[in-house]
Amino acid sequence: MKKISLKIDGHVIEAKEGQSLLQAALDAGIYIPHLCYHSDLTPLGNCKLCAVEIEGESNIVQSCEIIVEDGMIVNTKSEAVKKLRMTALELMLASHPKDCTSCDKYLNCELQALMQYMGVAHSRLREIDKENTRIAKSDNLIKKEMRRCIQCGRCVRVCEELRGVKALSINKKDGETYINTKGDRPLTETECRFCGACVEVCPTGAIQDVKGVFSSDAPRNMALVPCKNECPAHTDIPMYIRLVEQGRYSDAVSVIREKLTFPHSLGCICSHVCESGCKRTHLNKPIAIREIKRFAVENDKNETWRERVFRNEPNGKKVAIIGGGPAGMTAAYYLTKKGYDTEVYERQALPGGILSYGIPKYRLPQDIVDNEIEILKEEGIKVYTNSSIESVNELKEKGYDAILIAIGATRGKRPPAYNKQWSNALDAVDFCRMSCEGTLPKLGDTVTVYGGGNVGFDCARTAKKLGVGTVRIICMEARDQMLADRSEITGALEENIEILNSRAILNIEESGGKADALSLIGIKSFKFTAKGLELDVEEGTDTKLTTDTLIFATGQQPDLNESFGIELVRSSFVKTDETMKTNVDGVFAAGDVIYGTKSVVAAIASGRQAAMTIDKYLGGDGDIEETLLEREKLNPNIGTIECFAKLERIDCFKDTCDANAESIRCLQCDLRLDIQKVKYWVDPHFKAVKEVTK
Amino acid sequence: MICEANSALLPSWDASDTNACVVDYCLKLMDIARKESCGKCVLCREGTWQVYEIIKDITKGNAQSEDFELLLDVLGQIRKSANCEMSRTAACICMDLMKTYEEEWDMHIRRKRCSNLVCKGTYTLYVDPQLCDGCGKCLESCPQGAIAGGAGMIHVINTDNCSKSMICVSVCPKGAIKKAGAVKPKLPGEPVPVGSLSQTEDSQEGETTRRRRRRT
Numbered sequence: 001m002k003k004i005s006l007k008i009d010g011h012v013i014e015a016k017e018g019q020s021l022l023q024a025a026l027d028a029g030i031y032i033p034h035l036c037y038h039s040d041l042t043p044l045g046n047c048k049l050c051a052v053e054i055e056g057e058s059n060i061v062q063s064c065e066i067i068v069e070d071g072m073i074v075n076t077k078s079e080a081v082k083k084l085r086m087t088a089l090e091l092m093l094a095s096h097p098k099d100c101t102s103c104d105k106y107l108n109c110e111l112q113a114l115m116q117y118m119g120v121a122h123s124r125l126r127e128i129d130k131e132n133t134r135i136a137k138s139d140n141l142i143k144k145e146m147r148r149c150i151q152c153g154r155c156v157r158v159c160e161e162l163r164g165v166k167a168l169s170i171n172k173k174d175g176e177t178y179i180n181t182k183g184d185r186p187l188t189e190t191e192c193r194f195c196g197a198c199v200e201v202c203p204t205g206a207i208q209d210v211k212g213v214f215s216s217d218a219p220r221n222m223a224l225v226p227c228k229n230e231c232p233a234h235t236d237i238p239m240y241i242r243l244v245e246q247g248r249y250s251d252a253v254s255v256i257r258e259k260l261t262f263p264h265s266l267g268c269i270c271s272h273v274c275e276s277g278c279k280r281t282h283l284n285k286p287i288a289i290r291e292i293k294r295f296a297v298e299n300d301k302n303e304t305w306r307e308r309v310f311r312n313e314p315n316g317k318k319v320a321i322i323g324g325g326p327a328g329m330t331a332a333y334y335l336t337k338k339g340y341d342t343e344v345y346e347r348q349a350l351p352g353g354i355l356s357y358g359i360p361k362y363r364l365p366q367d368i369v370d371n372e373i374e375i376l377k378e379e380g381i382k383v384y385t386n387s388s389i390e391s392v393n394e395l396k397e398k399g400y401d402a403i404l405i406a407i408g409a410t411r412g413k414r415p416p417a418y419n420k421q422w423s424n425a426l427d428a429v430d431f432c433r434m435s436c437e438g439t440l441p442k443l444g445d446t447v448t449v450y451g452g453g454n455v456g457f458d459c460a461r462t463a464k465k466l467g468v469g470t471v472r473i474i475c476m477e478a479r480d481q482m483l484a485d486r487s488e489i490t491g492a493l494e495e496n497i498e499i500l501n502s503r504a505i506l507n508i509e510e511s512g513g514k515a516d517a518l519s520l521i522g523i524k525s526f527k528f529t530a531k532g533l534e535l536d537v538e539e540g541t542d543t544k545l546t547t548d549t550l551i552f553a554t555g556q557q558p559d560l561n562e563s564f565g566i567e568l569v570r571s572s573f574v575k576t577d578e579t580m581k582t583n584v585d586g587v588f589a590a591g592d593v594i595y596g597t598k599s600v601v602a603a604i605a606s607g608r609q610a611a612m613t614i615d616k617y618l619g620g621d622g623d624i625e626e627t628l629l630e631r632e633k634l635n636p637n638i639g640t641i642e643c644f645a646k647l648e649r650i651d652c653f654k655d656t657c658d659a660n661a662e663s664i665r666c667l668q669c670d671l672r673l674d675i676q677k678v679k680y681w682v683d684p685h686f687k688a689v690k691e692v693t694k
Numbered sequence: 695m696i697c698e699a700n701s702a703l704l705p706s707w708d709a710s711d712t713n714a715c716v717v718d719y720c721l722k723l724m725d726i727a728r729k730e731s732c733g734k735c736v737l738c739r740e741g742t743w744q745v746y747e748i749i750k751d752i753t754k755g756n757a758q759s760e761d762f763e764l765l766l767d768v769l770g771q772i773r774k775s776a777n778c779e780m781s782r783t784a785a786c787i788c789m790d791l792m793k794t795y796e797e798e799w800d801m802h803i804r805r806k807r808c809s810n811l812v813c814k815g816t817y818t819l820y821v822d823p824q825l826c827d828g829c830g831k832c833l834e835s836c837p838q839g840a841i842a843g844g845a846g847m848i849h850v851i852n853t854d855n856c857s858k859s860m861i862c863v864s865v866c867p868k869g870a871i872k873k874a875g876a877v878k879p880k881l882p883g884e885p886v887p888v889g890s891l892s893q894t895e896d897s898q899e900g901e902t903t904r905r906r907r908r909r910t
Binding site: 045094172174 | 739
């Protein structure tokens with residue numbers, strides 16, 4: 001492209017042909033104040049702040065509207081220019097509130113920065129109170145304080161030009177112009193796609209995100225994409241939803257596989273914290289992200305991700321991994337690809353951990369798990385099943401360069417008073433394992449599950465499916481505070497499982513080595529303190545129940561003790577530092593064994609982290625990131641979709657139409673990151689002019 | 695977004711109208727300009743409104759001493775740099791009239807007076823006791839309830855409450871409601887029977903008025 005040379009305030013700079021004078025100056029590190037200008041939008045020359053004088057022209061011009069010409073001599077700081085800018089800014093401030101400190105944009109406001117740059121205070125002009133700024137109303141996603149609006153029109157332009165949506169316009173009522181939706185309708189009744197572009201470009205506090213929609217403690221590029229931020233593995237969720245919408249299932253799987261090792265299993269059973277972060281929740285219901293993932297994996301015909309997977313040459317180092325669950329297998333997968341000779345010791349007959357021995361088969365068929373394990377093993381992981389490791393010292397002797405403990409939390413944890421060996425009482429983790437193995441004892445006609453988390457529901461629903469007549473769940477939480485997924489609760493109720501909320505077991509009567517009758521009491525609240533569980537009981541609500549089988553779904557802990565040879569915390573958890581190192585050199589830990597039961601996806605993220613840490617420890621770069629799909633530049637023009645805000649969630653997809661219809665509901669939060677950030681005058685970029693020396 | 699505002703909408707100043715006030719005309723001119731503004735360019739949207747507010751203060755008798763210069767300053771920027779022809783033209787007209795009738799503007803700003811008693815802040819309304827026949831029509835019409843009186847009594851306007859809606863002026867069959875500038879005629883403090891004020895008193899009052907006017 002032809003380079004153009006011009007002189008601004010005595011500095012000779014180079015500009016690109018066709019560039020605006022303002023952008024050329026900004027690029028060269030010369031700050032010219034501007035407000036209605038945004039590099040992604042058509043310049044309008046409305047705010048008058050980017051005024052400059054050009055030699056040979058009698059009038060002051062707006063530099064955003066002028067195209068650079070070779071040999072131009074520009075003055076950005078003449079008295080006439082300064083006077084015009086001052087007047088323009090004073091005029092804007094005349095109708096702008098003065099309570100800067102009470103505005104959420106305080107210290108992050110372009111208008112405020114400009115006031116400081118130009119030294120303009122609220123001034124000699126008359127204050128103007130605009131009536132129509134009261135018209136626009138906030139909603140669940142976008143907070144409007146239109147009295148702070150200076151009508152720069154950026155929001156209107158971004159919505160129209162960049163997004164092709166046109167939800168906003170400059171309206172007029174009683175001779176007063178104001179910015180709002182077309183026809184003053186609520187955003188949910190307009191074409192709005194809730195992409196947040198208007199918030200992104202608003203220079204003042206007029207249009208903002210509602211507080212709480214985005215996390216405040218994550219970096220901006222993560223926080224603005226809440227699904228990706230919430231996902232423990234930070235999967236690029238908006239990207240694969242977009243690909244599914246386009247029917248590009250193989251590409252979608254490539255994106256998923258960049259971060260996840262068991263995509264098909266996760267598509268069935270993931271605890272999907274991504275969905276609880278989903279911005280669309282505030283509009284109606286979150287996107288069915290898990291179902292989209294499942295659908296993509298099941299319709300991936302080409303497995304294109306395989307072509308781009310990195311594989312390093314063997315480096316001659318050996319790593320042992322104890323536990324073939326999601327964390328262990330994930331770490332093994334990445335370490336093998338990094339060139340390590342990786343060996344997994346699995347206590348059970350099958351690898352997969354909780355996927356094979358915890359989650360009921362009606363939720364996750366075993367062949368899905370087996371298939372995904374095979375895919376991982378293709379990289380060359382050696383898996384020794386039925387191999388229980390009792391102490392790290394056993395492995396140390398075998399000459400491994402590093403050892404990873406990823407044995408999960410496989411021992412049930414009951415309230416201390418009930419740690420008796422009743423023959424008809426089981427821990428949920430054992431119940432689930434036996435059910436997966438097909439080794440369950442006779443359950444009788446009544447099964448009572450104590451604990452209302454997802455595991456409790458797994459037990460109850462498994463028992464029901466096995467034909468038990470009466471299945472009940474006793475849960476200390478009230479119905480609306482239960483830890484289990486909504487879908488589990490409704491599913492259980494449909495299967496005629498009783499859920500007894502806000503109740504605790506006070507006492508268990510035993511007869512003949514069996515837990516026989518349960519004394520229950522209603523509770524108003526409960527909390528766990530240093531002394532143990534404290535109940536706020538509701539007097540006179542005692543009841544008694546008898547049961548044939550009692551299942552404790554009250555927590556899990558690792559099956560570890562001191563003889564394992566590493567330092568423990570909280571009696572059975574492995575003590576690690578922030579880099580997952582244990583107290584023994586070369587021994588690391590990952591997954592539930594560090595932090596207790598969380599989720600499969602958290603274990604996968606932990607396994608990835610462990611792989612990075614171990615690679616670094618053994619002299620590698622610790623980089624396991626891979627780009628399995630080269631990203632194209634995203635099309636910012638999303639256009640309109642009929643009744644977008646009202647589109648209902650589809651929980652289960654029958655066909656590609658459903659997959660498409662659900663994917664299209666996505667608000668595409670990630671698009672907002674592509675909008676250029678405006679640099680303030682204090683930006684280091686403007687500290688020195690990039691001058692051309694001849 | 696192309697502005698459709700057009701200077702053809704602006705009213706023109708009739709220099710031959712001896713009852714008009716140039717400041718009042720400019721107020722109306724800028725009111726139309728600000729309401730016609732498409733809202734995009736800051737000088738048009740905020741500038742014409744600001745000028746309107748300043749002139750409004752002047753017509754209300756609330757001007758500040760530097761307002762003339764402030765107006766010229768803002769209008770000058772609008773004339774030079776506003777995006778549309780409409781607001782540039784309005785600013786141009788306003789500035790020309792400020793220069794041509796500088797004395798009248800100065801009188802408005804510094805002495806809160808309007809030669810033709812057009813600007814609301816520069817006059818009060820009163821009921822001429824010689825003309826009022828106590829019919830009570832004005833009393834009923836006043837939206838502020840600022841007129842006191844009764845059947846057969848000369849009505850009296852409480853100028854503190856009067857909003858100068860001018861409704862009483864239009865309903866009075868005798869044309870008895872009049873404007874008073876800086877010099878106020880002597881009036882009864884409260885309603886008195888029609889005809890109880892003598893002609894002589896009035897003519898004396900007239901002379902006082904003339905004398906005072908000469909002094910100023």
